[in-house]
Amino acid sequence: MRIVIVGGVAAGMSAASRAMRQNPEADVVVFERGEYISYGACGLPYVLGGDVDSFDDLIARTPGQMRSRGIGVRLRHEVTGVDAKAATVTVVDHDSGRSAVEPYDKLLLATGVSAIRPDWATTDLGGVHVLRDIPDGQAIESSLKDASAHGKGRAVIVGGGYIGLELAETLHCRGLSVVIVEKAPEVAGRMLDRDYQQRVRAELEGNGVEIRCGTSVEGLTGKDGRVTGVQTDHGLIRADVVIVAVGVRPNTGLARVAGARVGKTGAVAVNTRQETAVEGVYSAGDNTESLHRVTRRKVHIPLGLTANRMGRVAGVNMAGGDATFPGVVGSSIFKTFSLGAARTGLTQTEADELGLRAVSVDVSSTDHAGYYATAKPIYVRLTAEHGTGRLLGAQLVCNNHESVKRVDVIAALLHGRGKVQDLFEMDLSYAPPFSGVWDVLLVAADRLSREIGKKQE
């Protein structure tokens, strides 16, 4: 059996490893158009910031390691076509320039996403970057060195999503002055409701990051081949380095060629076994949509764990096993400066858009016992369905960043369609250096129960 995998990062390599474990006799080959496989793209900002020593540290497995497990890895090999009827792919070797037709029994499209580059960002000017992969990171590193060679450099980050916010911290720590330009009225995009977006912005501004929301970029200015400024509808912003972090787009080209269906989310549609509508063709990772367990709708939320998990499922199934993807509940988390922000399920905004009868409460408490030296304020918005009391989601913000990881308790409850009362009854662990005696999640559950009760009276 020949298993062909297109894309060698999170989903692709997880699939390769799992397929091999499931069926050690299988012939597994991975075509990766880039020069790196199996790296932790989520760590890219932290190499730039110095919390990770080098880009090499992000690499979980080298091609050599994969090959020693019997997995064929071909770098700089781009799959440019699929013939699902013939069960072949066309592969271009970027070193030799030659193309070849390769047969498959099972094909996995793990083609990921590409960073969106608006028209103004397609430029030859130096110092303008996106950040999706290791070469992007290396290019930014090089620009940062150039910028700081000319005194204190200035970085403009276009886009206030979590990558932009993570980069704001790391570039600030590198000594650059940092400006974030965001089209929307607030940073942190759809991840958080407005009040929680504002807490994130306050953290950035408190650390000296300039934030210009409600501002659209119209173009770039340059001199001697290097960027010098970002032209916006609110004036020109001087810049030595520009990072374009306005979002990503799933790479669905091959899926379309193969005849697979692309969903309304814009990502490839699959069943719970990661199978596309085309016999023998699977899709997994950031290019693929998934089921949201809270809403029962298809969503496209490209994140590391989801990609790895989809890859595993596809790998097992392609190799003759039987695995299913359980869906997501919309958990995400990020750190910027000392602030951690996390969410799971739905925000109040998202619940409203879906026409759900959602009720939220906001609770502020301390992450550790209030009297304990390291305690910081922690803010929680907990959201549930009016009437049923079913939990819908939570948002957390705290200046001890790790304290927001407790969002996972809510994620666990969302999986089982738990109710507010279930949360309130949890026997959560307590000692003063870890939480209050009533963990803030329990306080929120108590408040929300009463709120729901009141509305029902």
Add this chain to the structure above:
Amino acid sequence: MRIVIVGGVAAGMSAASRAMRQNPEADVVVFERGEYISYGACGLPYVLGGDVDSFDDLIARTPGQMRSRGIGVRLRHEVTGVDAKAATVTVVDHDSGRSAVEPYDKLLLATGVSAIRPDWATTDLGGVHVLRDIPDGQAIESSLKDASAHGKGRAVIVGGGYIGLELAETLHCRGLSVVIVEKAPEVAGRMLDRDYQQRVRAELEGNGVEIRCGTSVEGLTGKDGRVTGVQTDHGLIRADVVIVAVGVRPNTGLARVAGARVGKTGAVAVNTRQETAVEGVYSAGDNTESLHRVTRRKVHIPLGLTANRMGRVAGVNMAGGDATFPGVVGSSIFKTFSLGAARTGLTQTEADELGLRAVSVDVSSTDHAGYYATAKPIYVRLTAEHGTGRLLGAQLVCNNHESVKRVDVIAALLHGRGKVQDLFEMDLSYAPPFSGVWDVLLVAADRLSREIGKKQE
């Protein structure tokens, strides 16, 4: 309606507040034999260590604040008798020395636990202490000052349970040399399995704490009215201060007098409404047993959250409402030096003792992404029932102490009798400063699924 509450700490004051909220017309009176109410006893070690500024900081509500809510608080009033038929209690006022008979409609026994003092510890020697309440803490503080006035003092902590271990850190940080004497073969008592106890011991020893396990105390030596040493079956240990932390015993005297049943656990038996077997008499807090949701057995695990929760339930019910205590799953957590240790559910040892067919796996990973600067090793033992795959418990240890708070995800699953596969499917939050892409809990679930699968083949 007159509600009388015996004991004004966690359960007692929670009950008083809830009763008042439930029925603002009620006459609620709290008799507290000591001088303080409503304090966080779990914070006592941290005042001594300096992570909390003063003992006053532990006080959540003063008598004045409670009185302004209409709750009667009588300090230094000890309830010495109960006549359940007459529905009265006998109360001694330790200031006037007078006793009075007070009627009640509902009575709550929130009498807590007392520190066990073995025969050798009932002494007039100065410098010998237990740590249960604020006066105990103040007495230790005074002894520490005396000890350090004579150069670098030496503290011997008898008992390696979590209070002993927390104190070891705080006394070490105060500049004392610290010895822990423990009768059992390892520290951390029944909280952890042997391998995890050893990790805790290694942390203490690595920080210069001397640990003598398998050692029994036989007596104390003293000079000029102060303790000078601890005589053990393995020789004499010089000591300037001795802390006796060998466990606690529920205060069940009044419950017995009232005719309430004391369970096999040694604590007061109640139903889910916190009612004892005697009409109108409730019991809540550390003196009371609770239902373990995993084993469905009665247990006595005196901890802060449980006490507060039981108090709430009793308060609501005494005032005419209807609340039930949901039971516990055996979650606990502590910090010593930089190490955090947490457990929930059952250890493998406990599961074996109960005759459950338990399977455990041990996983070591990093708490944050392996490549991220702050990542530390984290060790997880995950335990499930063979055959059904039902989760039974987890133990975690990590040198970023807060990272073990993720034990709460397992606690959440135990509430719903979740399975290993449920855990594996969780959409836990991920970013490099918070966890690996596969959180260590997911890694453990994956490994444990396979282990169970193997055994079933």
